[in-house]
Amino acid sequence: MHEWALAEAVITATQQIADKEKLKEIKEVHIKIGELQQVERDIFRFALSQLKPTSLKNATFHISTAKTTLKCRVCEHTWLFNKRKLDEDTAEAIHFVPEVAHAYIKCPKCGSPDFEIVEGRGVWLENIIGVR
């Protein structure tokens, strides 16, 4: 599953930050997932639990979801991404590479495909809480 690759990135980034901050133990990892990427939460959480190394054995993962805001660069209209408006193949393509949204989604007001993904694209590491 694609979620495993993203979970592995989160674990690796967490470890790098923990090493840099000289954290002996990590208690909490806060992750934000943008709706656009449609990450399967259960698979992602399972992958995190399977991939976590000893330094993360007592860590809890807090996962929040960010709504995806899109803004048209032509008419400046702002709207929220809605997965239900997409067919299955399109939703899956955007799941793999969110930028291909530009090939399928158009501004609902003026029809332009030139829009900005203002917020809620993919996976972000928001915060790590640990002890030195």
Added chain:
Amino acid sequence: MNEVDPRTTVINKRLSRTGRIIAVSSGKGGVGKSLVATTLALALAQKGCKVGLFDLDFTSPSTHLILGVKDVQPKEDKGIVPPLVKGLAYMSLIHFSSDQAAPLRGADVSNALIELLAVTQWGELDFLVLDMPPGIGDAVLDIVRLVKRIEFLIVTTPSRLSFKTVRKQVRLLQDLKVPIIGVVENMKMNQAKQIAQETEKLGLKFLTGIAYDAQVEAAIGNITKLRDTTIAKQIREVAASNIT
């Protein structure tokens, strides 16, 4: 702490079982860069090497047309596994965008590039050939920043306009201390040696000069015909004498 994009941390791990990583690049578009990248990947595979071809020209991909790629999709296995196309592990945004135009700005190009580098499971490869977009924009800067061990192979035409832009690109790559395998001159109309001489003045190896070949157009999408073109034959020689 500031929000962190975790994806960049796994890119070199994804490429850890890849031998040489060669970015085929050019200063300007329309010089035959995608043909050189594709024929180079095919030539290396023909020699028995395990080869990947990654089309990074996201807004104008064309290697799928050169290879005649039809109805293939990557598989999911702890990431994305590229399909095997004509003996090459083949990755392109085309797998996800189909034939739709994908109008991507610089930040989108960077994001898509980072995403694919972070989630593509190339497995064991002897060579990964990257078909770069022309110029010295985001994709080139990101590849140099994110992929350790990257090497460049530069394509130009005999035109002074093309070589002027190559000079800028070479300067940038030299400033960034990126190895350059050499320069391929494509679509030569005569025996002039100017590009070879100018290349050597830049301290680079002139790899080959390829005569304009009218047969190439008819070979697009048919690798049996493509292998008989002048470009494929000369790139095979470049692969044999300068790369393998």
